[in-house]
Amino acid sequence: xxxxxxxxxxxxxxxxxxxxxxxxxxxxxxxxxxxxxxxxxxxxxxxxxxxxxxxxxxxxxxxxxxxxxxxxxxxxxxxxxxxxxxxxxxxxxxxxxxxxxxxxxxxxxxxxxxxxxxxxxxxxxxxxxxxxxxxxxxxxxxxxxxxxxxxxxxxxxxxxxxxxxxxxxxxxxxxxxxxxxxxxxxxxxxxxxxxxxxxxxxxxxxxxxxx
Amino acid sequence: xxxxxxxxxxxxxxxxxxxxxxxxxxxxxxxxxxxxxxxxxxxxxxxxxxxxxxxxxxxxxxxxxxxxxxxxxxxxxxxxxxxxxxxxxxxxxxxxxxxxxxxxxxxxxxxxxxxxxxxxxxxxxxxxxxxxxxxxxxxxxxxxxxxxxxxxxxxxxxxxxxxxxxxxxxxxxxxxxxxxxxxxxxxxxxxxxxxxxxxxxxxxxxxxxx
Numbered sequence: 001x002x003x004x005x006x007x008x009x010x011x012x013x014x015x016x017x018x019x020x021x022x023x024x025x026x027x028x029x030x031x032x033x034x035x036x037x038x039x040x041x042x043x044x045x046x047x048x049x050x051x052x053x054x055x056x057x058x059x060x061x062x063x064x065x066x067x068x069x070x071x072x073x074x075x076x077x078x079x080x081x082x083x084x085x086x087x088x089x090x091x092x093x094x095x096x097x098x099x100x101x102x103x104x105x106x107x108x109x110x111x112x113x114x115x116x117x118x119x120x121x122x123x124x125x126x127x128x129x130x131x132x133x134x135x136x137x138x139x140x141x142x143x144x145x146x147x148x149x150x151x152x153x154x155x156x157x158x159x160x161x162x163x164x165x166x167x168x169x170x171x172x173x174x175x176x177x178x179x180x181x182x183x184x185x186x187x188x189x190x191x192x193x194x195x196x197x198x199x200x201x202x203x204x205x206x207x208x209x210x211x
Numbered sequence: 212x213x214x215x216x217x218x219x220x221x222x223x224x225x226x227x228x229x230x231x232x233x234x235x236x237x238x239x240x241x242x243x244x245x246x247x248x249x250x251x252x253x254x255x256x257x258x259x260x261x262x263x264x265x266x267x268x269x270x271x272x273x274x275x276x277x278x279x280x281x282x283x284x285x286x287x288x289x290x291x292x293x294x295x296x297x298x299x300x301x302x303x304x305x306x307x308x309x310x311x312x313x314x315x316x317x318x319x320x321x322x323x324x325x326x327x328x329x330x331x332x333x334x335x336x337x338x339x340x341x342x343x344x345x346x347x348x349x350x351x352x353x354x355x356x357x358x359x360x361x362x363x364x365x366x367x368x369x370x371x372x373x374x375x376x377x378x379x380x381x382x383x384x385x386x387x388x389x390x391x392x393x394x395x396x397x398x399x400x401x402x403x404x405x406x407x408x409x410x411x412x413x414x415x416x417x418x419x420x421x
Contacts (some may be wrong), residue, residue, distance in 0.1 A: 016227025
């Protein structure tokens with residue numbers, strides 16, 4: 001009887017569109033189907049076969065590539081018989097040495113710490129979803145992924161590296177090091193993994209596990 | 212086409228969590244799925260966006276007029292601004308990079324500030340005929356905003372790589388800090404703008420009529 005007086009059914013498949021706040025009752029999606037808002041065309045969710053397993057695999061490999069990007073030379077640079085080498089961390093440390101703490105902090109957070117936290121949280125959450133019961137702190141960690149992911153600028157650092165590579169190559173011989181290639185693969189895996197991540201689908205899985 | 216404010220979650224005293232999309236009752240202080248604190252849609256969102264936009268415009272002035280990079284070449288020091296950097300890349304013929312830097316550090320920030328001002332304006336004057344295009348504009352603004360940082364990062368990489376004493380060395384300038392601040396404030400402005408306000412317009416009108 002309650003349904004007659006209430007406009008909106010209180011079921012979990014009813015959501016509010018993130019673009020225009022329209023109430024939508026989502027049908028059960030098949031694999032490969034997408035749902036978008038009838039009023040503002042905002043893409044609401046996409047269900048893909050095995051998306052969460054793929055994200056887990058990509059996150060783990062991305063994190064391994066990130067670790068390998070740290071110790072080895074990032075760029076070699078030789079001029080008049082002298083060789084200069086910088087590692088990924090040097091680009092941050094040298095900013096500190098030049099008293100540009102703000103840029104150093106920005107680089108450290110957006111290209112290293114935030115992607116690393118996001119990857120570790122994603123791995124934890126996805127492992128937790130494969131258990132029978134959710135591991136502790138699953139919800140806050142997943143929430144932090146969605147909060148931090150907007151501040152990830154790792155791929156921008158990669159483009160900036162390529163730009164400075166071309167800028168210097170007219171002055172001296174520059175070679176890309178092992179760390180650089182590892183960083184490239186880190187970004188490929190990161191971007192591929194994040195493109196599969198869907199808010200609605202992953203939180204729905206969390207909700208199902210909570211019961 | 213469904214275009215009735217009565218179908219809005221806000222009108223039904225419900226609120227969709229922005230993190231997990233769960234529909235919550237407006238009286239709930241926290242989302243029932245992800246336990247996030249819920250902030251309801253309010254018109255303060257526009258004020259925050261405008262305040263952050265003004266900050267970014269102010270930061271954009273020193274970012275363009277102060278040097279972003281000092282180059283020390285055989286004892287001679289030259290300072291270059293953002294626009295000067297684009298010109299110095301254009302002249303030797305490295306057009307693609309000049310275009311990338313020009314788009315990322317001049318076109319995108321200006322376009323972003325204009326787009327967000329337009330969106331704030333169209334919400335305040337309750338303009339309703341181009342809401343779908345406006346939403347697309349908002350999404351594009353949100354997506355490309357980060358890419359302006361490319362120039363700051365390139366300066367940081369060049370400065371840490373080229374340190375050969377008097378032969379050649381590169382140092383960052385204060386414009387890099389101002390520009391980074393500008394990018395961050397425009398990103399915050401885009402995040403604080405709530406596109407749902409474009410469809411909530413009618414709700415306020417409706418309540419005023421009562």
